[in-house]
Structures are given as C-alpha cells and as structure tokens.
Amino acid sequence: MQSRFTSALFAALLTLLLGSLLLGVTMVSEGIDLVLELSEPHKIYGLIIGAALVFIIQYFKQEVGAVTTRLRGDGSFEMPAFIRTPKQQRLWGFMAVGALLIFPFVSSRGAVDIATLTLIYVMLGLGLNIVVGLAGLLDLGYVGFYAVGAYSYALLNFYFGLSFWVALPIAGLLAALFGFILGFPVLRLRGDYLAIVTLGFGEIIRILLNNWTDLTGGPNGIARIPKPDLFGLEFNRRASEGGQTFHEFFGIPYSSEYKVIFLYLLAFALVLLTLYVINRLIRMPIGRAWEALREDEIACRALGLNPTVIKLTAFTIGASFAGFAGSFFAARQGFISPESFTFIESAIILAIVVLGGMGSQLGIILAAMAMTILPEMAREFDEYRMLLFGLMMVLMMIWRPQGLLPMKRPHLELKRD
Amino acid sequence: MTNLLEVKDLTMRFGGLLAVNGVSLSVKEKQIVSVIGPNGAGKTTVFNCISGFYIPTGGDVVFQGRPMQGKPGHLIAREGMVRTFQNVRLFKEMTVIENLLVAQHMHAEHNLLKGFFLTPGYRKKEKELMDRAAHWLDRVGLLEFANREAGNLAYGQQRRLEIARCMVTEPKLLMLDEPAAGLNPNETKELDELIMHLRDDHGVSVMLIEHDMGLVMGISDHIVVINQGAPLASGTPAEIQANPDVIKAYLGED
Ligand SMILES: Nc1ncnc2c1ncn2[C@@H]1O[C@H](COP(=O)(O)OP(=O)(O)OP(=O)(O)O)[C@@H](O)[C@H]1O
Ligand SMILES: [Mg+2]
Numbered sequence: 146m147q148s149r150f151t152s153a154l155f156a157a158l159l160t161l162l163l164g165s166l167l168l169g170v171t172m173v174s175e176g177i178d179l180v181l182e183l184s185e186p187h188k189i190y191g192l193i194i195g196a197a198l199v200f201i202i203q204y205f206k207q208e209v210g211a212v213t214t215r216l217r218g219d220g221s222f223e224m225p226a227f228i229r230t231p232k233q234q235r236l237w238g239f240m241a242v243g244a245l246l247i248f249p250f251v252s253s254r255g256a257v258d259i260a261t262l263t264l265i266y267v268m269l270g271l272g273l274n275i276v277v278g279l280a281g282l283l284d285l286g287y288v289g290f291y292a293v294g295a296y297s298y299a300l301l302n303f304y305f306g307l308s309f310w311v312a313l314p315i316a317g318l319l320a321a322l323f324g325f326i327l328g329f330p331v332l333r334l335r336g337d338y339l340a341i342v343t344l345g346f347g348e349i350i351r352i353l354l355n356n357w358t359d360l361t362g363g364p365n366g367i368a369r370i371p372k373p374d375l376f377g378l379e380f381n382r383r384a385s386e387g388g389q390t391f392h393e394f395f396g397i398p399y400s401s402e403y404k405v406i407f408l409y410l411l412a413f414a415l416v417l418l419t420l421y422v423i424n425r426l427i428r429m430p431i432g433r434a435w436e437a438l439r440e441d442e443i444a445c446r447a448l449g450l451n452p453t454v455i456k457l458t459a460f461t462i463g464a465s466f467a468g469f470a471g472s473f474f475a476a477r478q479g480f481i482s483p484e485s486f487t488f489i490e491s492a493i494i495l496a497i498v499v500l501g502g503m504g505s506q507l508g509i510i511l512a513a514m515a516m517t518i519l520p521e522m523a524r525e526f527d528e529y530r531m532l533l534f535g536l537m538m539v540l541m542m543i544w545r546p547q548g549l550l551p552m553k554r555p556h557l558e559l560k561r562d
Numbered sequence: 563m564t565n566l567l568e569v570k571d572l573t574m575r576f577g578g579l580l581a582v583n584g585v586s587l588s589v590k591e592k593q594i595v596s597v598i599g600p601n602g603a604g605k606t607t608v609f610n611c612i613s614g615f616y617i618p619t620g621g622d623v624v625f626q627g628r629p630m631q632g633k634p635g636h637l638i639a640r641e642g643m644v645r646t647f648q649n650v651r652l653f654k655e656m657t658v659i660e661n662l663l664v665a666q667h668m669h670a671e672h673n674l675l676k677g678f679f680l681t682p683g684y685r686k687k688e689k690e691l692m693d694r695a696a697h698w699l700d701r702v703g704l705l706e707f708a709n710r711e712a713g714n715l716a717y718g719q720q721r722r723l724e725i726a727r728c729m730v731t732e733p734k735l736l737m738l739d740e741p742a743a744g745l746n747p748n749e750t751k752e753l754d755e756l757i758m759h760l761r762d763d764h765g766v767s768v769m770l771i772e773h774d775m776g777l778v779m780g781i782s783d784h785i786v787v788i789n790q791g792a793p794l795a796s797g798t799p800a801e802i803q804a805n806p807d808v809i810k811a812y813l814g815e816d
Contacts, residue, residue, distance in 0.1 A: 422678070425677065425678050426674075426677075429674070429677040430663075430667055430670035430671065430672060430677070431672070431674065431677075433656075433660060433663055433664045433667070434664060434667055436653065436655075436656055436660075436664075437653045437656065437664040440652075440653035440654055440655060440656060441651050441652070441653055441654075443615075443647070443651060444647070444651040444652070444653065445636075445664075446615070446634070446635040446636045446639065447613070447615075447635060447636075447639055447644060447645050447646075447647070447651075448636075448639055448644060448664070448665045448667070448727070448728075448731060449636050449637075449639035449640040449644070449667065449668045449731060450636060450664070450667050450668075451636045452636070554655075554656070554657050554660070554709070554711065555657075555660075556709050557657070557659050557660070557692070557708070557709060559659065559692065559695075559696045559699075559705070559708050
C-alpha cells in the first residue's frame with residue numbers, strides 16, 4: 146500500500162516537474178534579453194490537473210490494467226452479424242459506394258474538399274500497405290514517390306504542356322521507376338536499417354526538389370498547375386485558348402462547386418480502381434509471394450522464390466500508387482512545393498497503415514478517414530494537433546495493437562473428392 | 563546408375579572454426595540417406611552448403627550432373643532440391659492452403675495482365691495449384707485445416723505441413739533437418755511411414771538429419787556419420803551400428 150502511494154506520488158511530481166518546464170513558464174523577450182515568466186493561469190491549472198490525473202492512474206494502475214486488457218479483446222475480430230457473408234458484404238459495399246457518390250451533392254463545399262483529401266490518403270495508405278503491410282518492408286520514405294508523382298505532372302505540364310490525363314500514367318510509371326531504383330540499394334536490408342535508408346531516400350528527393358531551382362522552382366514550388374478536365378471540358382470560369390468550359394457546354398451558370406465535386410468524384414474513381422487492382426493483386430501469385438516474404442524470407446528461398454524480385458515488385462508497384470496519388474494531388478492543389486512532401490507526410494501515411502491493421506484494406510480506409518477528418522475537427526486546438534495525434538497512437542497501441550481491422554485471411558474453397 | 567547428388571570434399575570454415583571438413587557423400591535416385599552425428603557435429607552446416615544457403619569454402623556439389631556450389635539457394639531449389647529447417651519455418655500468418663500455393667510459385671502464372679483479366683489460362687493454372695495443394699493436404703492429413711492459419715496448427719501438424727509444402731514443388735531430392743524433433747512416438751511412426759511413402763510412390767530421394775536412431779536405422783538405405791565436422795563412417799545401418807568408432811563418438815569416449 147505504502148509503495149503504491151509513493152510511486153504514484155513520484156510519477157505525479159515528475160509530471161509536474163517536466164510539464165512545468167515545458168508549459169508552466171514562457172520565454173518573453175525584454176529588450177535584448179529573454180526572461181522566464183509564469184504562463185497564463187489556465188496552463189498552470191491544466192498542469193496541476195494533469196499531475197493529479199497521473200497520480201490517480203498510477204495509484205489505480207492494477208484496476209486500469211484490468212480494464213484495458215478486457216477492452217483489448219483476444220485479437221480476433223468478427224464482423225457484426227449483418228455483414229458476415231460475402232453476399233451481405235457485397236450489398237454493404239454497393240450501398241457505401243452509392244452513399245459516397247451522392248455525398249458531394251448534398252454536402253458543403255468544405256466537407257467535399259476534406260473528403261477529397263481523405264481519398265488521396267486512402268490511395269496512399271493502400272499503396273504503402275503493399276510495401277509495409279503485405280511485404281513487411283518498413284518504408285519511411287514513401288512520401289518521396291508521392292512527390293515524384295506530383296512533380297511529374299507539374300513539370301510535364303509546365304515544360305511540355307501535357308494534360309492531366311496524359312501525365313497521370315506517366316507519373317505512375319516514373320514513381321514506379323523510382324521505387325525500383327530505391328529497391329536496389331535496400332535489397333539486403335531489413336527492419337531498422339531499411340527504415341533508415343528509405344527515410345533518407347524520401348528526404349533526398351525533397352531536398353533535391355528544393356535545391357534544383359532551375360528545374361523545379363525550388364522552395365517557391367510550381368504554381369498554376371491546371372485542374373483535370375472532363376473529356377476536354379474545363380471547370381474554369383473562362384475557357385483557355387481553344388478550350389471549352391463545362392458550364393458553357395451544358396448551358397448552365399458557372400459555379401466553382403462543379404470543380405470541387407468533379408475532383409471528389411475523380412478521386413473516388415481512382416480509389417475504386419486502386420482497391421480493385423490491389424484486391425486482384427493480393428489474390429495473385431505475386432501477392433501471395435509478398436506475404437510469404439513478410440513471414441519468412443529464408444523459407445521463401447528454400448522453396449525457389451527469389452526474394453530480390455519479390456521485394457523489387459513490392460517497392461515498384463507500391464510506389465506507382467503514390468505516383469498516381471501525387472499527380473492527382475498536384476492537379477487538385479494547383480500549386481506544389483517541396484514543403485508538401487516532408488517526413489511528417491510519410492509518418493501520417495504509415496500511421497494510417499498501422500492504425501488500419503496491417504494488410505487490411507477496410508481498416509486502412511477507416512484509418513485514413515480518422516487521420517484526416519479528426520485533425521480538421523480539432524482545428525481549434527491547432528498547436529495540440531500533433532499531441533492529439535500522438536495520444537491517438539498511444540491509445541491505439543494499448544487498446545488494439547493489431548489495428549482497427551486486422552487483415553482477414555481469404556477463405557479458399559477446396560473441391561473435395 | 564548415376565548419382566542424383568554427389569558431394570565431394572565439402573569444407574566450410576567460419577573464421578577459425580572448421581565446421582565441415584572434407585565430407586563426401588552421394589545420394590542415388592529413390593534412396594534415403596541419413597546424416598547423423600553428435601550435437602554441433604556440422605550436419606546442418608552440410609545441408610546449408612549443399613542447398614546454397616552457405617557458399618562452401620571448398621569442395622564440389624553436383625546435382626543431376628550439374629555443379630551447384632556457389633549458386634544461390636532459390637536457384638538450387640528450382641533445380642529440384644528443397645529442404646526443411648531444424649526449426650519450423652512456415653508462413654505462420656497465412657493459411658495452410660496459402661502456404662502450399664506460395665510454394666508452387668514457380669509453377670504459377672506470373673503474367674500480371676493475365677491475372678487481372680482472369681484469362682482461362684490463368685484460371686486453369688490456379689486450379690492446378692489448388693488441386694495439387696489439396697492432394698498433398700489430404701496425403702498428410704491436413705485437408706480439414708486448409709483454411710486455418712498455419713501458426714495455429716499443433717506442432718506435429720506444422721511439421722507435416724512443412725513436408726507437404728516441399729512436396730508440392732515436385733522435388734527430386736527432399737532434405738529434412740531433424741523432422742522428428744519434438745514429435746511423440748506415434749507421430750514419429752507416422753513420419754516414418756510418410757517418408758517411405760514419398761520415396762516409394764513419388765520417387766523422391768530423401769536426405770535426412772535425425773537424432774532419433776530408431777527412425778534412422780529403420781528407413782535409411784545409407785548412413786553418413788559426421789563427428790566434429792569430419793566424416794567418421796558411412797555405410798548401411800547394420801554396418802554403422804557395428805562400427806566401434808561410431809559407438810565411441812556417441813558414447814563420448816575419447
Ligand atoms: N553461421 C555460422 N557462423 C559461425 N559458426 C557456425 C555457423 N553455423 C554453424 N556454426 C558452427 O558450426 C558448428 C556446426 O554447427 P551445425 O549447426 O552444423 O551442427 P549440427 O550438427 O547441425 O548440430 P545439431 O545436432 O545441434 O543441430 C557449430 O560449432 C556451430 O556453432
Ligand atoms: Mg543441426
């Protein structure tokens with residue numbers, strides 16, 4: 146009993162000490178000097194409440210532990226009864242697609258905008274999932290391929306006037322090429338080493354874009370990237386030379402909402418395509434080989450599988466999806482600069498994969514929604530967003546270390562004879 | 563009759579340690595050859611050198627008349643020499659049937675476009691893989707667990723799945739590293755029957771590392787004894803059992 150009290154008190158005091166250095170005092174410049182001042186009262190109260198919370202949690206650690214283990218469950222996950230059979234799942238899938246198609250027409254412009262962003266992250270999460278979730282290769286530089294895709298479209302358009310639709314496949318191919326190039330030096334690496342090298346690769350791409358000013362415009366980025374068109378119809382107020390606008394063609398008044406809705410629907414189509422392609426891939430020999438590589442590389446070799454080829458295909462195909470997402474991102478923003486492709490983006494995409502439950506596609510969609518919509522809703526707490534992000538990760542690791550929806554193995558029917 | 567596998571003067575050095583020192587052996591078609599020896603004798607290292615997981619320091623490995631030394635493991639496996647490991651190495655989070663499908667990767671249709679559009683040729687190939695997998699699951703008595711995760715099987719079942727996983731690749735030579743370790747007497751007897759069956763009905767040759775002397779003496783056509791990396795004796799089970807050097811090595815006399 147005694148030790149329980151002292152250890153809880155110690156933890157609370159430690160919190161108070163560390164917290165008061167971080168939050169309790171502020172530095173104010175007075176002339177040329179910096180002086181320490183006590184923070185505003187609400188921060189001090191917050192600190193004291195925080196320390197009290199730490200004390201209570203530490204004091205009732207056993208009880209709290211019992212609750213969290215109960216919450217964590219046994220790792221297995223069953224769909225609710227109404228979405229268990231494949232037929233029911235297909236029905237729900239169709240309903241979800243239908244709802245998402247109607248969504249932009251009944252929601253505010255801001256909501257549609259955020260939804261489009263979410264869809265970009267879904268695409269990125271699904272692509273990275275190939276590398277991390279399926280092939281088990283921890284890639285911290287995925288944003289590099291996203292950047293390659295975005296700059297591919299921006300530069301091809303700037304220098305050669307290529308349209309979005311022509312640049313989209315090229316961006317995918319270029320990102321795939323970069324994935325392939327990155328694949329080579331890291332073939333022999335695993336785990337931590339692989340993570341560090343890929344992290345470096347992502348940074349190299351960003352720094353290159355930042356410094357190659359002649360080609361990329363450096364930190365100023367590239368502006369006025371045209372939006373995608375719909376079979377040649379533009380969504381601007383006035384048509385470009387020789388072009389035609391959407392509203393003129395249909396004889397309706399101009400509204401900037403058409404553009405927003407069109408971008409959303411385009412992103413949605415890209416996500417559906419991505420889902421379809423990856424779903425096919427994981428049921429094909431290549432997808433099985435990715436998972437086998439994650440499980441046991443040595444056993445793969447003993448069975449005649451070439452780990453080199455499998456890793457390269459995972460990097461290449463995974464990167465191509467980032468390329469598609471990147472060129473869409475460039476088209477939607479109309480402006481890109483290296484600042485959009487910092488490490489934190491890689492971290493967010495990785496968080497989506499891990500939160501979603503490695504390998505599970507539905508989980509990734511949910512996690513992408515959580516990772517983009519929650520920060521939007523928490524905009525008032527702007528400076529605390531990263532803190533909330535961290536808190537969410539910690540809670541997830543306690544509550545469901547296996548992710549929201551761990552991957553479910555496909556059931557294969559055998560003909561019995 | 564030519565030998566399926568011919569190993570001459572195999573040597574493997576790890577820094578100052580001579581783990582394998584001049585081991586020679588040969589495996590004929592449809593033969594069961596066992597490699598025995600005390601713990602740390604270098605048996606697993608011999609396997610690793612033959613199957614391309616280590617590059618031997620010296621010696622020749624000739625399989626079906628072609629030199630193998632220096633080739634990477636996956637290429638040697640494609641020649642028809644597959645192996646298991648001393649510890650179970652299944653794809654644990656994949657299902658039993660998926661384990662067998664992965665193993666047939668070399669027989670599978672790799673053209674991504676054919677896979678995307680589910681061409682008849684692709685479907686036919688995939689069906690062949692499924693049928694072969696089902697056949698072998700039935701053989702090792704795991705058909706009812708086809709959709710169970712491999713890591714959730716009982717230990718003895720995992721061992722059998724490993725053998726099935728080798729067999730779906732349709733190998734010429736099957737190399738088993740201590741397949742009976744951790745099995746109960748009943749399971750060991752089943753393993754014994756399975757190995758005989760593989761040899762008699764499927765025409766594979768088997769190389770076996772095993773400490774269970776009952777099993778080894780019962781099924782081997784030929785036995786190679788290694789002690790501290792060096793060859794100690796070789797011959798039929800009867801010859802080995804009567805060899806005073808072997809008895810000495812096993813009883814630890816010096
Ligand atoms: N990769 C390696 N690096 C250094 N030494 C090694 C390596 N692999 C094996 N050895 C050494 O080689 C010797 C033979 O090991 P090996 O595993 O081949 O023995 P074994 O006969 O299979 O024994 P057991 O019956 O215990 O499996 C041991 O002394 C071991 O420590
Ligand atoms: Mg061994």
